[in-house]
Amino acid sequence: MKLEKLVGERFKERPADCVIDSHAIMVKGGYIKYMANGIYSSYLPLRRIVRKIEQILREEMDKIDGQEVQFPVVMPASLWDESGRYDSIGDELLRFTDRNNAKMVLGMTHEEAAVHLVREYAQSYTKYPFMIYQIQTKFRDEARPRAGLIRVREFTMKDAYSFHTSQEDLEQYYEKCHAAYERIFERVGVPEVVSVKSDSGMMGGNISHEFMLLTPVGEDSIVLCDSCDYRANMEAAENISDIARDAESAALEKVYTPNVHTIEDVCNFFGDETKNSCKAVVYQQNVDDKYVVLFIRGDLEVNETKLVNFLGEQVHAAVITEECGLNAGYIGPVNLKVNGDAVVLYDKSLEGRNNLSCGANEAEHHYKGLDMERDVPNAEYHDFAKIQEGGICPKCGKKTVKISRGIEVGNIFQLGTKYTKSMNMTYVDANGESKTPIMGCYGIGVGRLAASVCEAHHDEYGPIWPKAIAPWQVHLCAVRVDDEEVRAYADKLYEDLQNAGIEVIYDDRSVRAGVMFADADLLGIPLRIIVSPKNMKQGVVEVASRDKTLKTQILLENVMEEIKQYL
Numbered sequence: 405m406k407l408e409k410l411v412g413e414r415f416k417e418r419p420a421d422c423v424i425d426s427h428a429i430m431v432k433g434g435y436i437k438y439m440a441n442g443i444y445s446s447y448l449p450l451r452r453i454v455r456k457i458e459q460i461l462r463e464e465m466d467k468i469d470g471q472e473v474q475f476p477v478v479m480p481a482s483l484w485d486e487s488g489r490y491d492s493i494g495d496e497l498l499r500f501t502d503r504n505n506a507k508m509v510l511g512m513t514h515e516e517a518a519v520h521l522v523r524e525y526a527q528s529y530t531k532y533p534f535m536i537y538q539i540q541t542k543f544r545d546e547a548r549p550r551a552g553l554i555r556v557r558e559f560t561m562k563d564a565y566s567f568h569t570s571q572e573d574l575e576q577y578y579e580k581c582h583a584a585y586e587r588i589f590e591r592v593g594v595p596e597v598v599s600v601k602s603d604s605g606m607m608g609g610n611i612s613h614e615f616m617l618l619t620p621v622g623e624d625s626i627v628l629c630d631s632c633d634y635r636a637n638m639e640a641a642e643n644i645s646d647i648a649r650d651a652e653s654a655a656l657e658k659v660y661t662p663n664v665h666t667i668e669d670v671c672n673f674f675g676d677e678t679k680n681s682c683k684a685v686v687y688q689q690n691v692d693d694k695y696v697v698l699f700i701r702g703d704l705e706v707n708e709t710k711l712v713n714f715l716g717e718q719v720h721a722a723v724i725t726e727e728c729g730l731n732a733g734y735i736g737p738v739n740l741k742v743n744g745d746a747v748v749l750y751d752k753s754l755e756g757r758n759n760l761s762c763g764a765n766e767a768e769h770h771y772k773g774l775d776m777e778r779d780v781p782n783a784e785y786h787d788f789a790k791i792q793e794g795g796i797c798p799k800c801g802k803k804t805v806k807i808s809r810g811i812e813v814g815n816i817f818q819l820g821t822k823y824t825k826s827m828n829m830t831y832v833d834a835n836g837e838s839k840t841p842i843m844g845c846y847g848i849g850v851g852r853l854a855a856s857v858c859e860a861h862h863d864e865y866g867p868i869w870p871k872a873i874a875p876w877q878v879h880l881c882a883v884r885v886d887d888e889e890v891r892a893y894a895d896k897l898y899e900d901l902q903n904a905g906i907e908v909i910y911d912d913r914s915v916r917a918g919v920m921f922a923d924a925d926l927l928g929i930p931l932r933i934i935v936s937p938k939n940m941k942q943g944v945v946e947v948a949s950r951d952k953t954l955k956t957q958i959l960l961e962n963v964m965e966e967i968k969q970y971l
């Protein structure tokens with residue numbers, strides 16, 4: 405490939421709308437072009453990177469007995485009705501009608517399609533286990549696409565679906581897939597990716613892991629322990645409280661607290677710390693607007709995912725009306741009144757605590773001396789709190805919890821029978837009994853992975869692509885092509901490299917060396933060869949690696965051999 409003919413613009417200035425480096429690099433390096441919110445076209449360099457990532461994905465999926473298939477992008481709504489997701493998924497599922505007024509969807513994930521593909525085939529236990537996968541375009545109508553290819557609406561994913569006749573078999577395969585994912589991230593150049601136990605959210609099922617690239621620009625919070633190997637997604641990390649009850653319990657006392665509303669105000673008023681208070685956080689269920697009053701220690705935050713999982717319903721922040729009976733700013737667990745049906749929940753951080761302040765369910769009044777055991781005898785406690793930096797590790801018990809940011813680059817789920825059951829997929833087991841198969845699913849976003857590698861490996865000048873996924877292996881720069889010797893040698897070397905099967909991009913433009921090198925930095929090719937009049941006089945070419953670990957001169961007669969060796 406000649407650089408002169410490479411379609412796409414490269415420029416120096418950082419685009420104003422790019423918050424993270426990989427986004428800026430991909431725009432100014434001629435990798436992507438913005439078309440609409442969360443929708444991009446790719447130029448050749450990114451296509452070449454993506455093709456290599458896809459090839460690695462294929463090889464690793466094939467190695468664990470995967471069979472490549474392909475599902476349609478556009479699917480009938482009826483298929484999604486079978487699983488119930490046509491109604492249960494929000495606006496991120498793009499719904500539309502075709503010319504015959506039939507309801508259709510754009511695939512944002514393909515569990516339904518996977519079950520559809522195999523449910524007639526796999527009616528006997530002898531067909532199990534098996535795994536099918538595809539590399540396909542998906543569309544998710546994200547409310548807030550961001551960060552270039554990190555969070556887009558249209559994207560390509562490798563998604564895999566395995567089918568099993570027992571939980572043990574699924575678990576065995578899940579481990580195999582976990583290992584395959586570790587190999588994939590190692591091969592594409594981000595061996596630092598860690599797997600964390602995660603909340604499986606709308607996918608359903610029990611055990612799941614996310615593979616996270618730790619980076620300050622990541623949008624997910626990850627809980628890590630400095631003392632042991634505990635790692636978890638924020639949503640899945642259990643919060644443990646170690647504040648014991650005081651030896652003596654004061655009497656419950658109602659106090660006039662004018663103009664005191666927030667938990668901080670209350671604690672200031674009483675001259676106490678927020679951890680010695682019981683605050684109320686009020687939600688409403690999306691499905692029926694039923695109030696959910698959650699009591700939690702004053703210094704903690706609610707982990708809404710834990711709440712949603714407990715309720716089995718989505719929630720939103722409550723609108724507290726006159727009619728509901730709640731006294732905003734003064735809500736507490738003693739004498740709580742809510743008109744109509746309501747759910748009242750207690751976080752574990754309050755279990756056994758005493759001498760707390762809380763609302764008195766009466767305007768401008770709070771209690772002090774709240775004793776949960778004495779004053780709220782029937783409370784049941786569950787974990788709804790967000791774990792905090794410096795908190796207690798659920799595994800080793802030390803106060804060494806650290807919270808880091810990360811980009812999710814892959815995930816694996818033990819789905820169970822959520823889709824097979826709802827879509828009536830069954831098989832006959834060895835005893836002639838009808839059973840429901842168990843599924844696992846395994847995803848990796850290809851474009852996001854490319855962007856994440858760029859995020860992990862770049863400098864101020866551009867990306868430093870790992871050899872395995874670099875768009876080309878050698879960037880050949882002919883400085884001063886008007887020099888006959890340079891032209892003749894560089895042209896010949898270009899041909900020799902190609903004949904040797906080495907991917908080379910050749911810059912033989914009549915531009916200043918500075919422009920040439922800036923472009924080379926933006927393309928981030930592992931090895932750069934510079935042919936110049938000065939080098940030719942010395943009988944050498946200059947060779948430098950993009951990661952700056954190598955900068956040397958090679959005698960003209962040894963060039964091909966040494967390049968092959970380096971690559």
Ligand SMILES: [Zn+2]
Binds near residue numbers: 632
């Ligand atoms: Zn630990």
